[in-house]
Amino acid sequence: MSAVCAVALLVGTAAVAQENATLTLKSGEQITGQLVDLGGVGFTVRVNGQDRQIPQNDVAVINFTGGSIDWNNYNGNQQIVLRNGQTIDGQLYDIGGTTPLKLTIKTSSGDRELSSSEVARIILARPAVATTGAAVTQQAQVSTIGANGGTISVPSNQQWVATGLNVRKGDSLTITATGTVQLSGDADDTATPTGSTKGRYAQNAPLPAVLAGGLIGKIGNGKPFGIGSNATFSAPDTGQLFLGVNDDGMGDNQGAYQVTIQRTARR
Template sequence: MMLRRILLLLILMVGTGTVALQGAHQATFVLRNGDRVSGELTYKGGSDYTLNGRDYPSSDVAVIEFVPGDPPASELQQIPPVDNNPSEHERHVIVGRDGNIIFGKIYKFSPDGEMVTYDQREGGRHEVSTDAVARIYVNPGAARSVFNSVVNGPSPVATSGVSGGNSVTVNGNQPWTDTGLNVQAGDELRFLVGGQIQVAAGNGPDVTANANGNGNFPGSRAKYPVPALPVGGLIGRVGNSAPFPIGASGQQIRMPTRGRLYLGINDDEFGDNSGSFTITIAR
């Protein structure tokens, strides 16, 4: 009788989804935009990886981390600078907790995320416990971009004052410009802006904008990335997050999330724009 009750209870728990997959492995996904998502790694098959029950396309994942902290520059410099490497068995990189680097192609994870099976560059299909793995570079090129400041040394943002000699040029005819800078959520940055752009053909005041934009320019702002800011104003975004106004005030702006910082022009047509802003980023 007791055994039947236990079996019935287990059936009910499975039916209501209250039984978690035993042994699911803790991991962190570092996404292409620099965001980090942590939780229990599981695998359902196919090209998606699952964390806390949510599926992430493998193309969106730069790195799977099994130990905390950024990778060292010496490690990043050894991984390929491209995603989907034409050399199939150099497409992914597995780094052991002992520092050993393995080039290959991920074949699958076990359903509980405890084991990873891969085809090694040197030949053969192998299996390793994720307890022995520090990181798996799913998209090495994206990983090098996310950790650009580690690969190339300190970022251009100074610890205080203005970054010495480091500036970003934002052309008026380009929607977004990569600053080469990775930021953390909550970082407070100042943007010191010089220059001006033209948001239409000509050079008169009616088409000229500083970093605050041109409030006299006619037309709807509905399609601008930041509708509240006039045309031509300086804007920013982190990764693929929502754009935010920067303008010319030079006041500190809090970064909304972690990832690569881009600067852009608040406009929806760029073919007739000209000129540029020069921006120095400071804390």
């Protein structure tokens, strides 16, 4: 399906393609939001409910899972890195579907369709922040968080991420999270926001009784609490909301969770 047809379908139907992603521009700027479309105007990213158009030639990396990129292994061509570790040389041609997205990739052996749930990241070019011999880590972006919430990427290789969202005790918070992270050098040692897929715990994690790798939070310097993939609760304290991954050794972790936060002020 062509990009023009994809745009026509989006206009003519209520279903809209969208997937949480972080776009790294060639300038080094990072934009976190919902990837909606690839059309004649470039990429459409929904940030805090508003669509932003980004020219395709301005984008270096589309990252669905976070993690780091070793630019020593980059050959200068467009690459699609799958979540199973496989790398495909090819060009992103079209985005369609709803959630997960359907990605059409042009390769030397013909068109190939992939689900965004299979893809870790798409490398279109080398950004200005990438230096030879260095790995670039996709850090959390807080620019999409407003006074009442928004979307943020929470990397698994740092203990706490400041969301920039200040809450008052008693405010209602609804937090949903998606994604898969790797908790060690073992490719099978993975977790989702609900915790380790192997059911393991981390003795020295902030919450040792909660599954390793689960999404957790705290407000200011308050006590940490579990969140998981979907939670609605009253803020236990007043201060800035921090999010993190429940682990006790962050240095070898890879990937990130995409987290959406909605705040309703107490009455």
